[in-house]
Amino acid sequence: MLDDVRSSQLHGKSEYSEDRNFQGRSYECMGDCGDFSSYMSRCHSCRVESRCWMMYDRPNYMGNQYFFRRGDYADYMSMFGMSECIRSCRMIPMHRGSYRMRIYERENFMGQMYEMMDDCDSTMDRYRMSHCQSCHVMDGHWLFYEQPHYRGRMWYFRPGEYRSFSNMGGMRFMSMRRIMDSWY
Structure with missing residues (x-):
């Protein structure tokens, strides 16, 4: 259990579900994923457990981009006015220092x-x-x-x-x- 917590803090962790309200098949992600299609046919809800993430409505980090912080997004499409569901994601590394x-x-x-x-x-x-x-x-x-x-x-x-x-x-x-x- 402690190793799981440490791993999600170092690498990030997000979970994607086929249907709204975290129903249907799900896929857990601990890093970048260029295409969800081999894990699920669609994605309508997600839970970000650690780190910040960019989500894309097309495979290979293409299309419109959406920023997600830690939290539960039971129906993110309605929340953000999205017409397409998430197809790929990229974890944003933490940065400490100047910008x-x-x-x-x-x-x-x-x-x-x-x-x-x-x-x-x-x-x-x-x-x-x-x-x-x-x-x-x-x-x-x-x-x-x-x-x-x-x-x-x-x-x-x-x-x-x-x-x-x-x-x-x-x-x-x-x-x-x-x-x-x-x-x-």
Whole structure:
């Protein structure tokens, strides 16, 4: 029992059920899963026991993204207004330390650049930038939102260089939030 608790704290743990209210077949996940179809035909409820997770409505971490913290989601589709059920998931590692990234006005790190170390509820209000088209995440894990004040569709960014957002389904990001260790 103690080993199970330690393992879920280190690796994360989430459980997915075919039907609402945790009914039907279920699948327990302790890390990234690129495709639920070999474990269940559909997924309509989930329970996040530890860590934070990004859920995707298509296999292989594609499609719309949804952020889940620890908790029970007996009917997440109604809660989040989703039209498709979860098809893949990715665990977000905990990050302790500073957060730092650069956002750019244009693709390929061109145009105006701003360095961020905290949340930004509106790039227009803070930087007079209607949206950014590329970024370089140096430290931490971030959620980008298509509308100001952390609304609309979201996208998860981990450390790395993102030269162009044009291949992200036409997303235009206007607010950013750090994924804090206090959320876990």
